[in-house]
Amino acid sequence: MAKKNIEWDKLGFGYMKTDKRFVSNFKDGKWDDGVMTGEDMITMSECAGVLQYSQSVFEGMKAYETVDGRTVIFRPDLNADRMYDSALRLEMPPFPKDKFVEAVCSVVKENIDWVPPYGSGATLYIRPYMFGSNPVIGVKPADEYQFRIFATPVGPYFKGGAKPIVIKVSDFDRAAPNGTGHIKAGLNYAMSLHAIVKAHEEGFSENMYLDAATRTKVEETGGANFIFITKDNKLVTPKSKSILPSITRRSIMTVAKDYLGMEVEEREVYFDEVKDFAECGLCGTAAVISPVGKINDHGKEIAFPSGMDEMGPTTKKLYDTLTGIQMGRIEAPEGWLKVIE
Numbered sequence: 001m002a003k004k005n006i007e008w009d010k011l012g013f014g015y016m017k018t019d020k021r022f023v024s025n026f027k028d029g030k031w032d033d034g035v036m037t038g039e040d041m042i043t044m045s046e047c048a049g050v051l052q053y054s055q056s057v058f059e060g061m062k063a064y065e066t067v068d069g070r071t072v073i074f075r076p077d078l079n080a081d082r083m084y085d086s087a088l089r090l091e092m093p094p095f096p097k098d099k100f101v102e103a104v105c106s107v108v109k110e111n112i113d114w115v116p117p118y119g120s121g122a123t124l125y126i127r128p129y130m131f132g133s134n135p136v137i138g139v140k141p142a143d144e145y146q147f148r149i150f151a152t153p154v155g156p157y158f159k160g161g162a163k164p165i166v167i168k169v170s171d172f173d174r175a176a177p178n179g180t181g182h183i184k185a186g187l188n189y190a191m192s193l194h195a196i197v198k199a200h201e202e203g204f205s206e207n208m209y210l211d212a213a214t215r216t217k218v219e220e221t222g223g224a225n226f227i228f229i230t231k232d233n234k235l236v237t238p239k240s241k242s243i244l245p246s247i248t249r250r251s252i253m254t255v256a257k258d259y260l261g262m263e264v265e266e267r268e269v270y271f272d273e274v275k276d277f278a279e280c281g282l283c284g285t286a287a288v289i290s291p292v293g294k295i296n297d298h299g300k301e302i303a304f305p306s307g308m309d310e311m312g313p314t315t316k317k318l319y320d321t322l323t324g325i326q327m328g329r330i331e332a333p334e335g336w337l338k339v340i341e
């Protein structure tokens with residue numbers, strides 16, 4: 001085993017082709033056993049369901065090298081559960097959950113030299129995904145599907161790593177009240193591309209989406225959930241049926257309660273109350289915990305007391321504890337780390 005010769009600490013959040021990926025096909029009503037392959041290219045019908053009607057769902061999780069040299073994956077069972085739910089919502093045959101976790105572990109094992117070393121600041125991002133692969137021309141679900149998992153080493157999602165970012169309140173909506181915001185479907189991201197390109201052009205790192213029905217409540221960003229810290233040190237995080245149930249956010253809620261003894265509120269968060277919070281952060285697999293320094297609301301700025309230089313003190317404690325658990329420095333709750341044997 002020899003780690004790849006990569007400048008790990010210089011990596012951004014990008015794709016790099018690694019050695020092996022897992023591929024399984026669904027045909028005649030069942031999933032095959034799947035294979036590990038070096039082939040990264042996909043050939044399919046010009047009329048494949050995914051190309052015509054965007055029938056695709058995906059997941060994202062990370063593998064870490066721990067302080068004591070183990071390789072672990074953070075809570076892949078929850079990604080298996082969520083991908084199952086995503087598939088059902090898009091009328092796709094769910095991939096069996098136990099096989100999902102097994103295949104994720106195999107992909108990490110087969111690409112072990114690509115797992116960034118402990119302390120490098122990089123991690124191995126794992127991307128399972130599934131799409132309709134046979135020709136579909138009338139609007140209906142495909143009959144055949146492909147499930148794949150690749151892995152790629154990544155650095156921080158936002159440039160500058162843990163430096164506070166500035167985001168804007170978006171005039172676009174991400175998800176309808178009874179739509180697909182709660183699942184990880186590619187279509188949710190396609191429709192956010194125009195909004196993120198515009199936000200970047202205006203100098204903002206991300207969009208804060210509000211609820212589409214009333215535009216009074218905080219939903220999430222294009223790729224992460226929100227956490228807020230009140231002035232009396234409570235963790236508040238938005239509850240909504242149209243946001244992605246972030247595994248990082250659910251883990252942070254446990255960390256806040258059980259490790260830091262904080263009070264935690266998962267509830268509707270009105271945009272009007274955001275100005276009263278002491279700290280704000282984005283959380284997700286890619287974002288980890290990224291502090292938000294300012295939110296621009298149509299030219300009016302909300303500047304959090306934690307400022308633009310570094311993370312607020314409570315966000316930092318949450319960050320240190322969560323990443324400490326992920327990297328084996330702090331004891332993890334039962335079942336959170338899947339060790340690659």
Ligand code: PLP
Nearest residue numbers: 223224225244246247248284285
């Ligand atoms: N919200 C959106 C829209 C996302 O794309 C992600 C990323 O997966 C998250 C939230 C965070 O979810 P998780 O913590 O499970 O990665």
Ligand code: COI
Nearest residue numbers: 060061223284285286287
């Ligand atoms: C993840 O955090 O895994 C995501 O899918 C978010 C995406 C914006 C990269």
